[in-house]
Amino acid sequence: MPSTAGDAVGVIGAGGSGILAATYLRRRAIPFEVLEARDGVGGTWHYDPDGGGSAAYDSLMMNTTKLASSPAAMRIPGPPWRYARRAEMKRYLERLVDREGLREHIRLGWRVSEAAPTAEGWTLRSDAGEDRRYRTIVCALGTNGAPKWAPVPGSFSGEQLHSSAYRTPEPFLDRNVLVIGLGTSGAEVAGELADRARSVRVAVRSPLWLMTRRIGGFPIDWIDNEVVSRVLPWSLRRRVVQGLCQLTTGRLHRLGLPRPTRRCGDDILGISDTFPRAVRRGAISFTGGVAGSDRGTVRFDDGTEAEIDVIVHATGFTPPTGFLPTFAQPGQFNLYRRILHTDVDRLYFVGMFEAHRALLPIAEAQARWTAAALSGNVVLPSVEGRRAVARAEGERNRHDFGGRRAFFVDWAKYKATLTKDARTPSAA
Numbered sequence: 001m002p003s004t005a006g007d008a009v010g011v012i013g014a015g016g017s018g019i020l021a022a023t024y025l026r027r028r029a030i031p032f033e034v035l036e037a038r039d040g041v042g043g044t045w046h047y048d049p050d051g052g053g054s055a056a057y058d059s060l061m062m063n064t065t066k067l068a069s070s071p072a073a074m075r076i077p078g079p080p081w082r083y084a085r086r087a088e089m090k091r092y093l094e095r096l097v098d099r100e101g102l103r104e105h106i107r108l109g110w111r112v113s114e115a116a117p118t119a120e121g122w123t124l125r126s127d128a129g130e131d132r133r134y135r136t137i138v139c140a141l142g143t144n145g146a147p148k149w150a151p152v153p154g155s156f157s158g159e160q161l162h163s164s165a166y167r168t169p170e171p172f173l174d175r176n177v178l179v180i181g182l183g184t185s186g187a188e189v190a191g192e193l194a195d196r197a198r199s200v201r202v203a204v205r206s207p208l209w210l211m212t213r214r215i216g217g218f219p220i221d222w223i224d225n226e227v228v229s230r231v232l233p234w235s236l237r238r239r240v241v242q243g244l245c246q247l248t249t250g251r252l253h254r255l256g257l258p259r260p261t262r263r264c265g266d267d268i269l270g271i272s273d274t275f276p277r278a279v280r281r282g283a284i285s286f287t288g289g290v291a292g293s294d295r296g297t298v299r300f301d302d303g304t305e306a307e308i309d310v311i312v313h314a315t316g317f318t319p320p321t322g323f324l325p326t327f328a329q330p331g332q333f334n335l336y337r338r339i340l341h342t343d344v345d346r347l348y349f350v351g352m353f354e355a356h357r358a359l360l361p362i363a364e365a366q367a368r369w370t371a372a373a374l375s376g377n378v379v380l381p382s383v384e385g386r387r388a389v390a391r392a393e394g395e396r397n398r399h400d401f402g403g404r405r406a407f408f409v410d411w412a413k414y415k416a417t418l419t420k421d422a423r424t425p426s427a428a
């Protein structure tokens, strides 16, 4: 028999998004429970040296300032122009859980393996076979769930790992390392291994736009700030962001760094300080994509080949929504306000988005909207109306960001829309 949580909301995930969802549900006195697969809260920032579900590595530092990364619910302690280290973020999120009185509502070690809609709401099944019932579910899973791997054709006989399993440089000393992919993770791993590993190569087919954290000592995320981003159209800000990439890392192209092939902003931006320094020292070389392999030899698209001991796949993730039925999967055109599923009842998403910005304050706006909607304080259009808006929001994403990444939002305007909706008095 399933345990029943009555009219409660089931929040899946106790990373930053789940903690913020729980914070605003509690503030609106909506009963809820949080189900978390791992043995602690904090998601990405709950580091585990042995792997265990976080993509954080030992030296991880945020690439967004404390000011830009802080939700309004509670500031990240310390000078606002600094960048939080992973342990600070973990402490911060744990403190938020305690301050908001959430701890007793969180079930740790409860991995949702199946979600089934019922006449009254949802039944969630854990991987241990326990069932729990909820009226509504909020998926707060982040977008960094399931690692994506690049194909390595042939018979490569060395070690392969995903960047989410990278922790420290020690296991790579004196080895020939190939990093596939050059987003933030690829750049940071390659930068950290340069001059430590015997050699570091980066194989990249679609180079991303890269920037450093600061320009002339000034944090870059203070330039594309909330006021500027609400007023200026993305088409104009895109040129500013491109200019910042060119100013901070443009010279690296003369040293072999491949030039981006896509429009700036259509993909995530790589942000790293260690990587540009390593390229300037000549400690990293670049190749085209991987074309094939023969035991310890890897062949590249540009016709070159190299002896490789270990391949790090820095090729991103897919969202961990596999436990939802196919018809309930989130997509580019079926989320009203990028939160509420248009075709499945009582299914919300908090944290299912990407942005050229610190993510937690945007997740907070979604959390606040969700709690307001569930307490009847957001005026929702009819189902047909929601579908039309969701379609238009998806088209906007395609126009602004090329549509390769389904969940990109123009962050400040998006936040402003959510805030306005949640202020609209209830029609009831």
Ligand SMILES: Cc1cc2nc3c(=O)[nH]c(=O)nc-3n(C[C@H](O)[C@H](O)[C@H](O)COP(=O)(O)OP(=O)(O)OC[C@H]3O[C@@H](n4cnc5c(N)ncnc54)[C@H](O)[C@@H]3O)c2cc1C
Pocket (backbone or CB within 6 Å): 012, 013, 014, 015, 016, 017, 018, 035, 036, 037, 038, 041, 042, 043, 044, 045, 053, 055, 056, 057, 060, 061, 062, 063, 064, 069, 110, 111, 112, 113, 140, 141, 142, 143, 144, 145, 185, 320, 323, 350, 351, 357, 358, 359, 360, 363
């Ligand atoms: C290496 C790295 C660096 C980053 N740097 C920055 C940065 O500088 N600035 C920034 O804003 N963002 C950064 N991010 C993004 C960061 O993930 C977000 O800021 C934020 O922490 C995401 O929170 P979340 O709760 O949405 O997702 P997560 O932190 O991924 O949390 C999701 C939670 O859901 C749980 N879960 C997943 N599936 C299930 C299931 N089936 N059942 C139960 N529980 C489940 C997971 O165990 C996890 O605890 C970085 C991410 C990575 C990987």
